[in-house]
Amino acid sequence: MLKRGSVGLKICLLGFLISRPANSEEALSWDQMQAELSERKISLYPVQSFKNLNDSRAWIEAQLADFERRIDPLLQEESDFRFIIRLAHLADEINSLVDQLEIQSIISNDPLQAQLYSKESQYASDWSTENLYRREDLYLRLKEISKKTARFSEEDQLMISTLFQRFEDEQYRSMKDAKAASQSFVVARLLAHLGTLEDEFNRSLSDFDTSLWFSGEELQGLRPEFIESLKYEAGRYEIRAASWHQIKQLMLYADRAHTRRRAQLALLSLGAEVAPFLAKPILQLRAEIVRLDGTRSWAFNQLDGLSIDTEAKLERFLLNSLEANKEAFERERSLALQEKKVQLRKSSAVIYSHDWNYYLERYALRLLEDDPAEIEGHFPIEFVIEKTFEQIEKTFGIRFQEIHDAPVWDPQVRAYLATSVERSEPIGLYYLDLQPRSRKSTDFFHSSLRQRSEDADGHLKLPTGILFGNFEKEIPLRFLRILFHEIGHALHDFSSRLKYQSLSGTNSKEDFLEAFPIFMESWALDWQFLQRISRHPETGRPLSDDQAKRLVSYLQTGQAHELQASVVDALVDFEIHRTANRDKSYEELNEIALDLYRSHFYPLNPQTQPIATSSHFVGYSSLYWVYVMGHEIAELITEVGGTYGESPLSPRLGRTIVGRLLSRGRLLTVDQIRNDFAADLRSQCRNGIEGLSSPKRLKEN
Template identity: 25%
Template sequence: MTSNPFFERSTLPYELPRFAEITVEHYLPAFERGMTEQLAEVAVIATAEEAPTFANTIAALERSGTVLKRVAKVFFNVVSSDSNERIDAIEAEISPRLAAHDDAIHLDPALFDRIDTLYQRRAELGLNPEESWLLERYHLRFVRAGARLNAAQQARLRELNAELATAATEFGQNNLAATNAATLILDTEQELAGLTPAEVSAAAENAETLGQPGKWALSLQNVSNQPILSELADRAVRERMMDASLSRGFGANGDNGALAARMVALRAERAALLGYSDHAAYTVADQTAKTTAAVEEMLSRLVPPAVANAEREAGELTAVMHAAEPDAELRSWDWQFWSEKIRAEQFSVDAEALRPYFELERVLWDGVFHAATQVYGITFAERPELRGYHPEVRVFEVFDADGSGLGLFLGDFFKRPSKRGGAWMNSLVSQSALFGQRPVVVNNLNIVKPPAGEPALLTWDNVRTLFHEFGHALHGLFSNVTYPFFSGTAVPRDFVEFPSQVNEMWMSRPEILANYARHIDTGEPMPAELVERMAAAERFGEGFRTVEYLAAALLDWAWHRRSTADAQADTDVESFEEEALRTAGVAVNAIPPRYRTGYFAHIFSGGYAAGYYSYIWSEVLDADTVQWFEDGVAPIREKGELFRRELLSRGGSLDPLDAFAAFRGRGPEIEPLLTRRGLNRAE
């Protein structure tokens, strides 16, 4: 193929990929040309007669592989956002080939010799701070990729990496298929009691789309506790929904459990090969946590008070439930339903009554974008003439405070069968001065699409997710680094959630909330006393949310703390889960972990293996930062500029905790997090 949209830099604004021209046929040839070109470029670097310098080795590596990086960014976003059988087939073929390609570079002895030579002489090279840090990071990456292993060890490492890449692809594809297959089909409208008319219509439309006319279809999200459980009045339907959710990936509902256990064994073997006791130790050594002991100390500190909070909540739920159903035992499918009853009765907060205040367009423009303008001075304009990778994708140009163009933001907000569950941010073009490129980023969400012609009314959780993911987008948009290695969100996994969690603070900031939370019919702002009741109602569920999260984090940790011998033994996955949660002290009745092994995409098809703890680890930094933003010492706009300059713009170009200290004036403290989550109570 001589003509391919990926072969040359796009001429569209900000080098937006040429989605109008890209077809499925372009991906594989672009991958193949990209890998071939990069290997040739690396061979020139590795075999150069000139002595190694930063420019002819490290900077040259940064310049290599432009076609490969260009196609990979687009393709893997499409894999998650709008897949199909042909995309799946390409992913299955290319993933192990990409793993082998990376190994060919990282295990090239001549190339590593040049990098090592520079590393040993780094103090005398006269490098600036970003260059020096880049050299250190390259050296560490090659060492952690096996550059110092002998030939036999490297051969085995290549096999492990290829098998893991294939397995991760299979897990992700299985998960999407299992989630779609678990869609709950209902035969009568009475079974949807508790849902709003709009939700009932959407369920009917969903069933029609799935080839089930005259029925109603409730699709699942990729979490254990389905949000719709809070509304469904029919307990039997709730139980069916929860069973469908929890059984994904196990037995007749898929084989992801066995596949996950196999991946754990492969990761444990790879960690041992590289000199680590287990995969968790290997992972955290390159994170801000540094040691497994540090992670375990934090998690162990959080578990007892979180469980105590959850048990108090369970007692309240049981009392309310028994008033209506005296003989019923509180189960997982009851928790959200009766929590909403308590919120409605004790706090006078009805989740469905809140939706008219949270219309998508208003939340986006007058909430998310408005907050970014108030804090950072940036503004937005929709560019409908620019195309995304799917008709539902919207393109916005982002302008800096001085009116200059900053980058593009793409929003892909609605759920569809071709999109994996959850929400995430991807970078389609990474900012770097080296290539003169400005950022193009995309946010994906899974908001249930309303019937044609009706507005999208969000839940409070949807609003939170919108603000959260845009925090990742800001991290990418504000990037101001020289080298693409450091661009945007290219930071340690246990730091990457920090900016996104900070951005959630603006959703409930009074002046921001008042600007977007207006009734769709009347335009009236949400009453101040309702805002106060919402805050109180949200605090009621903190025990549940913390235990649900910790259970998933500790399940991930239990899998990846296994030694090679333990991991290679036959494992009953469901029994392992039960024992892991019990040992960790989070086996709370009626609260399943946020993800079970069979659909834990974060750790088995994403990049969070032994890293799901990072959300709470990052929240320590987040809570401390929110306290700083709210201390009243300086105007918010002034603090926004400082936060952007010292942290958001720096990407991975320095130690993340140094970036934190640069704006905060000290290291992070855990007390603000304990207060936020109600974990510092004496009782």
């Protein structure tokens, strides 16, 4: 195990955590902290460190053996409540094991080891299916309990419903053909077949991942440090089509249009080698499942507690979003066009789909006036994190304290204990893995290793989150919004108050999942906050008022285009799953997608296959529109706060968001956000303004 310096302080955890400021020089000691937490029936779930694959395999088998020993005694539990909570926690612990192995595949520096960890994760998942969910005796006990749930709390009822659905699905999938007369059996079998096809699609993407090779001249305009990070062979640099970060860098900064055009074509046709063969069967299976299930669309089949419940409403919601964004989008399009004319020194020009990122960035950079590198130098990553954590404590009452000797997988990884200042208790473990290393992913993202849970004996298991990044010293300006977005996911997990992991934090309903992180992006648009997190590397001075305000203008540029692209992708997803399009061929569906881009965004290269991109079939299947809903809810939260004079950094607004929204996990619905949240904030404001209005698009839907 790697450890970062030994401190070994003797501390009283509760008093220490609450009495020390976030930047206290006295550090937490991992072993002492673990001992103190254990006395209070609180446990952390750290990322495991293994010496080798044999070590990890022994650990996995020990975990599964422990799970197996705990299954049979469940049936001896006389109390229905204790049976449910013990079964739910066992299922959640198995899920945590699966997630732990997925994290191992991410942090591994060896591609072969990463693949093996992914296989181990699948092995653990298959074990749970065979040894837990397909146990008929457990299913029958659960079935009886599900008939009499009125005596249970709202949270327990939702957990019973969630468990019963999973058990029932697996029971039907394991039945013999003699029982195939059951419609539920047929649906379960179709879902199993669908899962196989989706897995095959996902594996095929790795096999057909396109490598683009560029000369140094073709990469003119990109940062030297970015180019140096690329694989270099026979005088050319490799760009992987599956790397969103690499492709985005080309779209923003590559001076040559041909380079940008190649990058976009590769990205939007990433699954073109396999989609014509697998996409149609996947879509047909989804359509048949929807028909048998009696739901109106694949999106509604996939999502639970959807705030939009018909195809017509979903379509209207997306079209209304386009209309609401139209003015801002057209304004940005004009700016990009004018910038292209200036750059090319021509009186007329056309903006193509591979152009808008580049020319909007050129325009935005001119807004800065100063050298972008000079501005960027004000944001050393460690200082930004320190000041952001200080603001999080002020706004949300969540304090982060570094654990200097925590076991980590790389010496540069930092571990923090998150605590609630108001409740005087620890609430989570947070890792920051932000420095580059060999073979590390270039993407910037949050990963939840586990969410909060509390068992029948009062034993509390805290959530664990990891922020992955790839920054040498400073955080690039275009990543500031993403930083706050990804931290927003962690805060969502740490704010939960539910006792079931599968209902807690980011296991929320999907139509709220991206809302709070998108709201957090507004922190990057507060010029005074940008000043507080900035520091010149030599003078120590923050950005001037003028620099900070111009940086906000820079960061705002392109937002309308990003939203427009999300809505168009959502419309593409909607159309390929629309009931009326069930019988259309792959080519016809692709033509519909091309037409949507042509009508609402920019025309694509006719060779592009936009419906081949993986997100329509694996990962966020049919969920592009969730990002659009996230923007709507974030706008509502901002409007509610603004109506009462509260900024996005306001402690009153922040505490209300934590208490009324983030703490409720999967129990929260969008309707509650529209109604209860506004009422609760009104009650906290002395001069609350009656007659609060909601954004038009949400009201209409």
